[in-house]
Amino acid sequence: MVLGIRMRNNMTSGSVTTRLMRGDEDFGRMRQLLIDTVRITPVGFNWDVRRLDGQRFYDADLQANHLLNRPVGLWENSAGELVAYVLVESPDDAHLQVHPDYRYLENELVAWAEENLGAAGTGGGRQLQIYTYEYDALRQQTLAARGYAKMEYGGMIRHLRLGCQPRPAVELAAGYTLRTTQPDDLDDCQRIADLLNAAFNRTIHNAAEFHNFARRAPCFRNDLDLVAVAPNGSFGAYIGIPYDAANRWGIFEPVCTHPDHQRKGLARALMHAGLLRLWALGATDASVDTGDALPANAFYTALEFTEAYKGYSWRKWL
Numbered sequence: 001m002v003l004g005i006r007m008r009n010n011m012t013s014g015s016v017t018t019r020l021m022r023g024d025e026d027f028g029r030m031r032q033l034l035i036d037t038v039r040i041t042p043v044g045f046n047w048d049v050r051r052l053d054g055q056r057f058y059d060a061d062l063q064a065n066h067l068l069n070r071p072v073g074l075w076e077n078s079a080g081e082l083v084a085y086v087l088v089e090s091p092d093d094a095h096l097q098v099h100p101d102y103r104y105l106e107n108e109l110v111a112w113a114e115e116n117l118g119a120a121g122t123g124g125g126r127q128l129q130i131y132t133y134e135y136d137a138l139r140q141q142t143l144a145a146r147g148y149a150k151m152e153y154g155g156m157i158r159h160l161r162l163g164c165q166p167r168p169a170v171e172l173a174a175g176y177t178l179r180t181t182q183p184d185d186l187d188d189c190q191r192i193a194d195l196l197n198a199a200f201n202r203t204i205h206n207a208a209e210f211h212n213f214a215r216r217a218p219c220f221r222n223d224l225d226l227v228a229v230a231p232n233g234s235f236g237a238y239i240g241i242p243y244d245a246a247n248r249w250g251i252f253e254p255v256c257t258h259p260d261h262q263r264k265g266l267a268r269a270l271m272h273a274g275l276l277r278l279w280a281l282g283a284t285d286a287s288v289d290t291g292d293a294l295p296a297n298a299f300y301t302a303l304e305f306t307e308a309y310k311g312y313s314w315r316k317w318l
Helices: 024-040 049-057 100-116 137-145 186-199 207-216 266-281 294-302
Strands: 017-020 073-076 082-087 093-098 126-133 149-161 177-180 225-229 235-240 249-252 255-257 285-289 307-317
Touching (some): 024 082, 024 093, 049 207, 082 100, 093 100, 100 126, 126 137, 126 149, 137 307, 177 266, 186 207, 186 235, 225 266, 235 266, 249 266, 255 266
Parallel strands (some): 093 126, 249 285
Antiparallel strands (some): 017 073, 073 082, 082 093, 126 307, 225 235
16 A cells, blocks of 8 residues: 655755656656666666556556556756656556766655555565666665665666677568558457467457557557568567667567467567668667566577676565
């Protein structure tokens, strides 16, 4: 259970004030902070635009504005510029998005998250988890000082500088065809939902959420949304490559193969096709969140995504 929201309007060092997110105008400013900090922070330090777009637009009901289901704290400087914010993705987590010039605020961000976020744990009480990369000494130090413990589970983000890398060949298994998705066709959207549910062992995905995301998310590009179609017309594999045009950065999410079509090289073929399309657009970088599963990371290593950044969840009982 979330405690009563406590936003402090006190002035901090550098005349920074805090308030709650109000709606889509703030969403645009939150998104711009992510774009502005890509080139001045390590890979993965803040969310990519796809992740924030997904929180807002990957929903069957866009009027509900999923982002506002839990409090989102914003920090603004004396010029009214957004310099940091804290939001949630799951009931018991908090995610800090910070301009690197304002990292001195991080202890305050974590304190706000502890007051306003978190969820009931299995043994009673509340818990809060904050994901942190191994390269981030400051955030690890802040969390340790506040009583967080590093968990054994985490994830990985991988980065590829496209540059002059050799162009791969697209080799698709016999009988399969490659095409872009058709998000205005609800039957196509349903096939995407069915594939996601099967590939990730879920039941939550539906046609409407993909339809809305494709129509409304700024990062979505239909020419970078690819499926491998089986001889019987079903979808064997799917990759989406949301695109951060300002930074010329492709974000592979998701990458998945239906269990009935595995071990045919379909995901590899789609990845290669997607990379070729990124080069044709003039993209400079690509990244993919891989989790910590060994087979997935071996797959991306073979695809030359060899710049890898490991992170872990840190947890505190409140």
